[in-house]
Amino acid sequence: MNDFLSTIDTPALLLDLNKMDANIKDIVRFAENAGVNLRPHLKTHKSIKIARCLLEAGAIGVTVAKVGEAEVMVAGGINDILIAFPVAQRTKLARVKKLQEKAKITVAVDSMEQATLLHEFFKNGEPLNVWIKVNSGLNRVGVEPNEEVVELAKHINNLTALCLNGIFTHAGHSYAATSPEQIEKIANEEAETVLKSVKLCEEAGINIKHRSIGSTPTFKIAGAIKGITEIRPGNAVFYDMIQVGLGIATQKQCALTVLASVVSKKSDRMVIDAGSKTLALDQGAHGNSSITGHGYIIGYPELVIERLSEEHGIIPLKHEVDLKLNDRITIIPNHACVVANLFDTYLVYQNGKVIDEWKVDARGKLK
Known part of the structure; x- marks a missing residue:
């Protein structure tokens, strides 16, 4: 010992700084080589200092799961945040509006009902950036990558208080994979889900700038596929026995x-x-x-x-x-x-x- x-x-x-730094450099190196932006998920570490380490290494912004996490990060000086969660409660939307005064905030949307609520809340202030979340197989939140995503995109496009500029997904079901081949299959489907959704939206005349994928097991595969613009790994800053078990x-x-x-x-x-x-x-x-x-x-x-x-x-x-x-x-x-x-x-x-x-x-x- x-x-x-x-x-x-x-x-x-305990946090081994040398190992964390090596993990961050590896993520950044991949992003640079693949020509994609890095927006790491902070639900893993929940630390302002670690978020700053990632930003200093080359991340363009951060991802969080909850409004409370976004508030902590904004208070820590971080000014570009994706809330990758379908926020709709008025109490939370009031907090998001306050955050907009200090930072660029983007909120996940996965239903027309939610989009309408966001529009009603933000219609008398600064427009809210939103990204549509699509379901790539985890079957949690997210619209399906078919006509459903187009219908939601058209709906958002008609809401003046919202600015749609991204589509994203999270292949969390990759954590249940039993082989490298299965991880590769899930990763390819993850990227395909986003790119198919973007194509459908753009065929309907709606331009989508950001095409974002997440998941530590899949980001080095899905993130290398042409057309993807951003990766959002979270666990990769630390890794753990689940990642070891997955190889x-x-x-x-x-x-x-x-x-x-x-x-x-x-x-x-x-x-x-x-x-x-x-x-x-x-x-x-x-x-x-x-x-x-x-x-x-x-x-x-x-x-x-x-x-x-x-x-x-x-x-x-x-x-x-x-x-x-x-x-x-x-x-x-x-x-x-x-x-x-x-x-x-x-x-x-x-x-x-x-x-x-x-x-x-x-x-x-x-x-």
Whole structure:
């Protein structure tokens, strides 16, 4: 174990700055080579400092899931934000209107009813930028890439308070892929969904400037297809065991880990101070089946965090291990996005030394 880990109170969220920087450089290099813009999703890290790292590296703006996340980022000086969520409640729209005074805000739209509500709310002020979200197979939000997308585009085009300038999708079902071939197929369908939707809209006389795809497992495939103009990976800044299981990343690329301590050791089990309120219960977003247990213990691949209660992680012992009370273990989370949201701060370290502590600024901003 690194000596500096022995002085850290646990459980703690550790961020390896060298690995994160390498991941960011890799994303930016791909975007530059593919000739696409980078608008990373911040739901993974929820950090103003990490957002600035991405912008300084070459990102043109950021993506968020919630208005609350957008408010945090605007307060942090970030001025180009896509809210990739179909916002329609008046209380949220009032907050979006305030954000427009300080930043360029774009809102996802996936129905004529929502578009009409947005128009009514913004008709006496600055027009609102909107992007249509299309469904590329995740079957969550989004219109279908057929006449449905054209009907919505025509409807928006007739609403003077809205400015339609983008179509986007998110192939989140790639997280459930079982082979590289399946990921490639999903990625191609992701890009095709956007490009088909754009073509249909432009045949109807509606120009679409931005053609955006997301999803860490697919962005290097879909983002390389001619006609796509933007990528929105989120998890790729950290990576995690889901990405490792998919073959998208290696364990050595995982920049985010959880440090935990042994709090009890019995003949048949060991207990750590990292339970569901630390590691989360997510063993695989959208059905990924490559995951064993609740995180990977570095240096002890034979140990499995088999079950979690709120504050306890239980590891069955089938043979003796060289871990005793108060010893530390380092865990790569299954799903970095939900784990980061459980902590107040990242302990940032570099070359075996803690160099800073960064806030998880938008933690808990669910509204």
